[in-house]
Amino acid sequence: MVDASVALPGWSSNARTANTRDTFEETGNWEEGHWFAIKREIVTLQTKFQEVRIIETEEYGKMLILDGHTQSAEDDERLYHESLVHPAMLLHPNPRRVLIIGGGEGATAREVLRHPGVHEVTMVDLDGELIEACGKHLPEWHDGAFDDPRCRLIIGDGLAFLDASEATWDVIILDLVDAFEEGPSEALFSTVFYRNVKRHLAPDGVVAVQAMELSATSLDDHLVVRRNLKPVFRHMVSYSTFVPSFWCEWGYIVASDAHDLAALDVADFDRSIASRGTLARDLQYLDGQTMIRMRSIPLPIRRAFTRGA
Numbered sequence: 688m689v690d691a692s693v694a695l696p697g698w699s700s701n702a703r704t705a706n707t708r709d710t711f712e713e714t715g716n717w718e719e720g721h722w723f724a725i726k727r728e729i730v731t732l733q734t735k736f737q738e739v740r741i742i743e744t745e746e747y748g749k750m751l752i753l754d755g756h757t758q759s760a761e762d763d764e765r766l767y768h769e770s771l772v773h774p775a776m777l778l779h780p781n782p783r784r785v786l787i788i789g790g791g792e793g794a795t796a797r798e799v800l801r802h803p804g805v806h807e808v809t810m811v812d813l814d815g816e817l818i819e820a821c822g823k824h825l826p827e828w829h830d831g832a833f834d835d836p837r838c839r840l841i842i843g844d845g846l847a848f849l850d851a852s853e854a855t856w857d858v859i860i861l862d863l864v865d866a867f868e869e870g871p872s873e874a875l876f877s878t879v880f881y882r883n884v885k886r887h888l889a890p891d892g893v894v895a896v897q898a899m900e901l902s903a904t905s906l907d908d909h910l911v912v913r914r915n916l917k918p919v920f921r922h923m924v925s926y927s928t929f930v931p932s933f934w935c936e937w938g939y940i941v942a943s944d945a946h947d948l949a950a951l952d953v954a955d956f957d958r959s960i961a962s963r964g965t966l967a968r969d970l971q972y973l974d975g976q977t978m979i980r981m982r983s984i985p986l987p988i989r990r991a992f993t994r995g996a
Contacts, residue, residue: 711742711750713757721934723747723757729824734816737864741824747932749825751792753817753864760932761827764794769973770928770981771939772798773966775858775895777959778946782857783807786887788845788875790862791817793829796838799860803964808838809856815842846874846883855889861896878915885919891945894920901927901938903987909938910991916942924948925992926981928972953979 709725724745731740740752748761759767772795776782785799787810796810812818818840822833832838841848845863861884863875874880884894896916899908909925916923920942927938941948951959956975960967967974984992 711740711744711752713752713755721757723750723932730820732816732820734814736814737817739814739817739820741820749827750932751821751825751828756864757932758864759792759794759828763931764792764828765971766928767930767933767937768794768798769970770926770937771795771862771895771897772860773960773970773973774926774939774948774978774981775860775893775941776802777956777963778941778943778948778951779857779891779893782893784854784856784858784889785809786856786859787811788848788859788861788863790860792821792825793818793832795860795862796832796835797828797830799858800832800835800837801963801966801969803966805837808832808835809841809854810838811841811843811845811848813842813844818842846880849880849883849887852887855887855892857889857892859884859888859892859894861894863897876912876915878918881916881919885944888943891943893941893943893946896940896942898925898938898940900933900935901925901984901988902936903985905935906938906988906991909940912940913992916940920944922947922949924982925984926978927984928981949982951978 711723711725712720714720726743726745729741729743737754741749743749750760751758781804782802783804783806785805785808787795787808789812790796790810791812791814796808799805799808821828833840888894896912898912901909913925921944923940923942925938925940927936930937953975956978960974
């Protein structure tokens with residue numbers, strides 16, 4: 688236990704002004720805040736759609752912030768992106784064509800391109816200025832994915848893109864900003880949109896969705912995503928991983944008519960990873976045992992799923 692009467696270097700006893708260095712404070716619809724000590728400011732700009740801020744923090748390295756909310760951090764973005772991408776990619780027996788909606792940093796495309804059977808990745812993101820900033824200041828995220836000849840980048844609205852397209856994909860990954868009220872991605876979390884996504888999936892296709900916080904005390908947004916996906920797909924599985932820079936357990940959903948993520952065990956995952964060339968060497972976080980842990984949902988959350996709250 689820390690003695691509150693002892694002053695620590697660089698810190699005051701007032702909790703709201705604890706760090707005397709420059710900080711980024713993230714707040715939301717809760718009675719608390721998260722503080723990140725800033726090492727340096729890299730860039731801040733207002734695009735047509737959102738405020739983009741890239742900073743370097745003392746604890747998490749570089750960090751991308753959109754409209755005041757942390758999107759990814761250098762030290763743990765691999766946790767987020769491996770968890771989003773690979774369960775869906777490994778569930779499909781041979782993903783060749785992949786669509787990403789969102790994913791402005793390029794890290795989602797980076798992870799998809801680790802699968803040697805992938806022939807084409809189409810990435811659609813609304814904000815070209817965001818992609819330009821990430822391409823310049825966050826090269827560790829995309830790691831050359833934007834220059835890969837298999838990657839086709841489209842600047843535009845994902846909803847309009849699907850409405851105008853007749854193409855189909857083996858895997859569709861929805862890496863969207865959170866569905867805050869009246870935010871730019873709100874319509875892309877609806878049942879209507881998910882039906883449109885399904886129309887563009889191959890018959891054995893798989894969809895992966897970043898589905899916001901998933902903890903026993905904060906799961907309302909995740910439940911909305913489940914509720915909106917449920918009428919559309921035969922199989923739907925939630926899973927989560929703790930992302931330190933988010934300060935919470937983060938949720939994802941994989942859905943498909945043809946494949947059930949819940950049916951795969953540790954050996955199934957590890958065999959699938961081993962069959963994907965150099966993927967096993969490239970992965971920093973995910974393997975079969977990790978995937979089972981991510982699917983192990985606590986009792987109060989499972990009860991909420993059952994109630995369909």
